[in-house]
Amino acid sequence: MLDTIASAGEPRTLHAKLWDSHVVTERDDGTTLLYIDRHLVHEVTSPQAFSGLALARRPVARPEATFAVPDHNVPTIDRRLGIKNALSRRQVEVLELNCKTHRIPFIRLDDALQGIVHVIGPELGLTQPGVTMVCGDSHTSTHGAFGALAFGIGTSEVEHVLATQTLVTKRAKSMRVTIDGELPFGCSAKDLALAVVGRLGVAGGTGYVIEYAGSTVRSLSMEGRMTLCNMNIECGSSSGIIAPDETTFDYVRSREHAPSGGEWQSALDWWGSLRSDDGAVFDAEVHIDAATIAPYVTWGTLPDQVAPIDGRVPDPADAPNELQRQAQERALAYMGLEPGLPLTSVPIDVVFIGSCTNGRIEDLRAAAGVVAGRKVSKHVRAMVVPGSGRVKAQAEAEGLDKIFLSAGFEWREPGCSMCLGMNGDLAEAGQRCASTSNRNFEGRQGRGARTHLLSPVMAAAAALDGRLSDVRRHLGRDRLHG
Amino acid sequence: MDKFTQLRGVAAVLPQANVDTDQIIPKQFLTTTERTGLGKGLFYELRYDPQGVEIADFELNREPFRQARILVAGENFGCGSSREHAVWALLDFGIRCVIAPSFAAIFQNNCLKNGILLIALPPEAIERCLAALQEANLPELDVDLERRQITLPGGTALPFQVDEGSRTRLLEGLDDIEATLRQADEIARYAGRSRQSFPWLWRGESQPAATET
Numbered sequence A: 001m002l003d004t005i006a007s008a009g010e011p012r013t014l015h016a017k018l019w020d021s022h023v024v025t026e027r028d029d030g031t032t033l034l035y036i037d038r039h040l041v042h043e044v045t046s047p048q049a050f051s052g053l054a055l056a057r058r059p060v061a062r063p064e065a066t067f068a069v070p071d072h073n074v075p076t077i078d079r080r081l082g083i084k085n086a087l088s089r090r091q092v093e094v095l096e097l098n099c100k101t102h103r104i105p106f107i108r109l110d111d112a113l114q115g116i117v118h119v120i121g122p123e124l125g126l127t128q129p130g131v132t133m134v135c136g137d138s139h140t141s142t143h144g145a146f147g148a149l150a151f152g153i154g155t156s157e158v159e160h161v162l163a164t165q166t167l168v169t170k171r172a173k174s175m176r177v178t179i180d181g182e183l184p185f186g187c188s189a190k191d192l193a194l195a196v197v198g199r200l201g202v203a204g205g206t207g208y209v210i211e212y213a214g215s216t217v218r219s220l221s222m223e224g225r226m227t228l229c230n231m232n233i234e235c236g237s238s239s240g241i242i243a244p245d246e247t248t249f250d251y252v253r254s255r256e257h258a259p260s261g262g263e264w265q266s267a268l269d270w271w272g273s274l275r276s277d278d279g280a281v282f283d284a285e286v287h288i289d290a291a292t293i294a295p296y297v298t299w300g301t302l303p304d305q306v307a308p309i310d311g312r313v314p315d316p317a318d319a320p321n322e323l324q325r326q327a328q329e330r331a332l333a334y335m336g337l338e339p340g341l342p343l344t345s346v347p348i349d350v351v352f353i354g355s356c357t358n359g360r361i362e363d364l365r366a367a368a369g370v371v372a373g374r375k376v377s378k379h380v381r382a383m384v385v386p387g388s389g390r391v392k393a394q395a396e397a398e399g400l401d402k403i404f405l406s407a408g409f410e411w412r413e414p415g416c417s418m419c420l421g422m423n424g425d426l427a428e429a430g431q432r433c434a435s436t437s438n439r440n441f442e443g444r445q446g447r448g449a450r451t452h453l454l455s456p457v458m459a460a461a462a463a464l465d466g467r468l469s470d471v472r473r474h475l476g477r478d479r480l481h482g
Numbered sequence B: 001m002d003k004f005t006q007l008r009g010v011a012a013v014l015p016q017a018n019v020d021t022d023q024i025i026p027k028q029f030l031t032t033t034e035r036t037g038l039g040k041g042l043f044y045e046l047r048y049d050p051q052g053v054e055i056a057d058f059e060l061n062r063e064p065f066r067q068a069r070i071l072v073a074g075e076n077f078g079c080g081s082s083r084e085h086a087v088w089a090l091l092d093f094g095i096r097c098v099i100a101p102s103f104a105a106i107f108q109n110n111c112l113k114n115g116i117l118l119i120a121l122p123p124e125a126i127e128r129c130l131a132a133l134q135e136a137n138l139p140e141l142d143v144d145l146e147r148r149q150i151t152l153p154g155g156t157a158l159p160f161q162v163d164e165g166s167r168t169r170l171l172e173g174l175d176d177i178e179a180t181l182r183q184a185d186e187i188a189r190y191a192g193r194s195r196q197s198f199p200w201l202w203r204g205e206s207q208p209a210a211t212e213t
């Protein structure tokens, strides 16, 4: 048997338990061969891995533990017409062909289940507590919300996992970020995520696995926990984890790939042990008081360049050091913003609600709650891109599509869309986009396009007002935690 | 993967912190199914204007830096996505070594798999390196992985640290998969234990005769 139930002895962190239960062998050079339970694959980062296999005539070790879906290159409109860009189309075709060759479960573009890989993994029950999970995609950290050790890998590593079902890696250090208290009015998991990235900085988590703990985290839904872990990579940490609990078990129960019958109880026994023991020692500890969180928006070109919506664009002259000052100046030049400007006076051209950060049903419900009965500002182009076919169907069943459409939003097919614009959904140079995605890097949403990251309700408010706007003014007190 | 032992070459400087993978290789180049040919997209939006014309004062557009083999950059280089295309683009351009105060983790793994040496140096050492490059007629560095030392244009030697595992792999140009497959028995033993402990993760998978011990 594996070391599944916490043994007596040194108290261990959740990270250590996940790690220890997946060590195949330790090597002399200090690396570990780690077993991988679940491997998600998408079209952009896998073709070269499959060519590598073909070249060496190697089979896929465990096709059944692998799961593929196209998401980055897929059109979110007129899908019947197929993918226009020849290279994009080829990439998706190559994925399908590779999956066929190696008998890897594959979801086609026209399948009702198609969606962003990090949205459908959990939906199908592939994401479970206690598993190791990888994908050639840095936002694989999302799945850590279930108490899985999940992280992004490069294409060479994708090939390694395909060929061996293992990964050569080194154990990261452990950090615990404890957030206690009730989230203030108008705030959601996205604001929590932006607060964490803002405090740690874009490299503050490098070399760590971060465990999120505390009453604020416990009270988040699975959707909220996924949002938090999704943004984990934005502070440099490849995996964020949250100890599984009843919320987690309820979410996983009766999904297609979840344990069932007698195995459900065995799974629960193991999952129940997946939490940091009292007295477990972390390499770093951070505490955040939820009361200090506000609805945030990013003003710069890095996800840690963030401020409360009622704040102002910072003045680089006040930066703590020369490097930061230069970085801020560069960001403001790109963003076309002046120091001292109130954030609520920044006009918006495009609004994007979607992505693996905020393209889930709860996000759409929250945004629809703000939009209901109102109209998108005339000069704003606003769109909602559900994270998956299931999210889309659920939203339509609840009539959310009608709310968005009658407000003037576009209602699209699922995919990554304007999160990175590989499918042609782009903002134009100089345009300002209020986006629920996770990265505001230069050029991310289109060359010269300016991204402001924010929560779904804040994006909805921006769409209505045509500028960055404080959602709290749109929310009745009875619509708390939108 | 090509071995990395010693490298002498022109070093270009990109004095920016947090250079992300979207900047190293933008999305429009990610549709390729090949590992090669990405050099043309390297730092695309920094190198070319919206009309596709070279931006004259970007370092890699000038001689001798068009031949750069080494890049000296700011902290947290390679942050952002896991796209290995960023590494392939550097490689295709000719860059085999990046020197910076720190690197993003996934980027670091990707470099190791492709024979690119990353050297993390403290800021003071980077400063010395930059000063020496600026004064030199020919801004070249000599990077010796065996001796773990960089020789600056003036002849000054700058020691650096690199973990032993990475060093061995780079020096020998090891194929990771080959090495792992040599441990197939251990993997099969683990798989057998996993099957027992977590049967629900193995649903519908027949027991391959060869992997059980």
Ligand code: SF4
Pocket: A071, A072, A116, A117, A118, A137, A139, A355, A356, A357, A415, A416, A419, A420, A437, A438
């Ligand atoms: S939605 Fe954005 S961040 Fe998420 S997988 Fe797609 S491109 Fe990556």
